[in-house]
Amino acid sequence: MDDFFKPSAPWFERPEPLFTAELEKRTADPALCEAAKDYRRTGYLIRDFGFAPDDIDQAAEYTRTLRGKAGRVQDGWMKSAAVKRLATHQPVLDFLETLYERRAFPFQTLNFAYGSEQAAHADTYHFDTTPMRFMCGVWVALEDVQPQAGPLHYYPGSHALPVFTNADLADSGYDEYNAFVLHQLRAAGYEKTTGLLKKGQALVWSANLFHGGEPRSDSNLTRLSQVTHYYFDGCIYHTPIKSDPKTARMIVREPYDIARGKFVASRDENGPVYPRLFRRLRHRVRITARIPIYS
Numbered sequence: 271m272d273d274f275f276k277p278s279a280p281w282f283e284r285p286e287p288l289f290t291a292e293l294e295k296r297t298a299d300p301a302l303c304e305a306a307k308d309y310r311r312t313g314y315l316i317r318d319f320g321f322a323p324d325d326i327d328q329a330a331e332y333t334r335t336l337r338g339k340a341g342r343v344q345d346g347w348m349k350s351a352a353v354k355r356l357a358t359h360q361p362v363l364d365f366l367e368t369l370y371e372r373r374a375f376p377f378q379t380l381n382f383a384y385g386s387e388q389a390a391h392a393d394t395y396h397f398d399t400t401p402m403r404f405m406c407g408v409w410v411a412l413e414d415v416q417p418q419a420g421p422l423h424y425y426p427g428s429h430a431l432p433v434f435t436n437a438d439l440a441d442s443g444y445d446e447y448n449a450f451v452l453h454q455l456r457a458a459g460y461e462k463t464t465g466l467l468k469k470g471q472a473l474v475w476s477a478n479l480f481h482g483g484e485p486r487s488d489s490n491l492t493r494l495s496q497v498t499h500y501y502f503d504g505c506i507y508h509t510p511i512k513s514d515p516k517t518a519r520m521i522v523r524e525p526y527d528i529a530r531g532k533f534v535a536s537r538d539e540n541g542p543v544y545p546r547l548f549r550r551l552r553h554r555v556r557i558t559a560r561i562p563i564y565s
Contacts (some may be wrong), residue, residue: 278401280370282306302368310371313429315481316465319361319472321410325378326470329381330494336383336564337492344563346381346496347528353379356410357498362472372502373402375534377525378381385420385493386483389448389474390455390462394433394478395498397523399505399540405477411467412494419493422465422473422485425455428480444511455480501525506536506543506551524550526557533557 281423289310293303309315310565332350333559336343347354359375365373399405403557421438431454439446464484465473475481486493501507507523527534533554545552 271517279403282310282369283403285404289353296359301367305369309474309476312426313476314406314426315474316467317365317472317474318360318470321356321359321367321470321472323453323470325355325359326410326412327354329356329385329410329496333383333459333494333496334492335410335529336381340564341383342386343381344565345379345557346562347379348560348562350381353496354495354528356436362408362498363529366406366408366474366500366502370404370406370502372504373515374406374500374502375525375527375529376446376498377501377507377528377534379413380497380499380530382495382497383492385486387420387485388482389480390423390425390480391448391449392429392431392434392451392478392480393499394476395435395447395511396462396509397499397507399501401505402500404505406500406560407475407477408469408498408500409465409473409475410495410496410498411469411471414469415466415493415495416491417464417466417484418488419491420484421493422467422481422486422495424465424473424475424481425460425462426478427480428455428458428460429476431455431458431478431480433478433510436513447511501534503534504537506535506538508536521545521549525554526553 284292305315329352339441347357357379363374377387393407397405409422433454436442439450507525509521509523512521522536522543524533524535524545
C-alpha cells in the first residue's frame with residue numbers, strides 16, 4: 271500500500287496525523303468533512319445530485335436504443351443532449367471540486383443498456399494521473415437496478431490497494447490483470463457488495479476502487495445506466511494499460527473537457543505535455559467528428 275496516502279494525492283488520502291490536521295482546517299464545512307471521511311474509508315459515496323427527471327428519462331431512452339447495437343457506447347454525449355447534461359450537471363462538478371479542491375471536468379461517458387458483467391478492475395489501470403488519484407467516476411442509475419439485471423459490484427475499502435500497472439503482471443494482457451486483481455482482493459480479505467441504486471441515484475467512486483458487474487441471471491432485464499469519468503486540473507493524464515514499464519514509456523493523454531468544449535493539455539512543473547502527434551490527431555479527429563465508440 272505504498273502509494274496510498276502519498277502527499278501528492280488528494281488531501282483526504284493523506285496519512286495520519288496529516289488527515290486529521292487537514293480536517294481541522296475545514297471544520298466550517300461539516301458536510302464536506304463527513305463526506306471526506308466516508309470517501310477515505312470506503313472509496314465511494316452514494317448521493318442524490320438532483321438530476322432533472324427529464325434528463326434521466328431522455329438519457330434512459332437513448333441508452334435503451336443501444337440494445338440493437340452493442341449494448342454499450344462510449345461518449346454518447348455526442349449524440350444525446352441529455353447524456354451530456356448529466357455529465358456536466360453543475361451540482362456534480364461543484365461537489366467534486368469541493369471534495370478534491372481542484373476543478374473537475376468530465377472527459378468520457380459510458381452508457382450501458384445491460385449489466386457489463388465485467389471482472390473487478392480499477393479505473394487507474396485504464397486512465398490515471400500524475401500526481402496520482404486525481405480521477406473519479408460517477409455512476410448514475412437511469413432506472414431502478416434489479417438484482418437479476420447484473421448490478422454494479424464494488425469492494426469497499428479496496429481503493430487503499432496499490433495502483434496496479436503492467437509492471438505488476440507476469441505477462442501483459444487483460445486476462446492476466448483480471449486474475450491478478452482477483453488474487454489481490456481475496457488475499458486482502460475485501461468483501462464484495464452490489465449497488466442496487468434507485469433511478470436518479472449516483473455512486474461516486476475513487477480512481478482506485480475495484481468494481482465490476484455481476485452476472486445477469488435474467489437476460490431480458492436492462493440495467494440502464496451512465497458512467498461519467500472526471501479528471502481534475504493540473505495533472506499529467508495518461509493510459510497505464512498501454513504504457514510499457516520496461517521502457518518507462520508513458521502514454522500521455524489530451525482529454526476533452528465535455529463541459530467547456532475544449533481539449534485539456536497534460537501539465538507538469540515545466541508546462542504542457544502532449545501525446546505523440548499521431549495519437550493526438552487521431553483523438554482530436556474522433557472528438558471533432560463526434561464519433562462515439564460502440565462495444
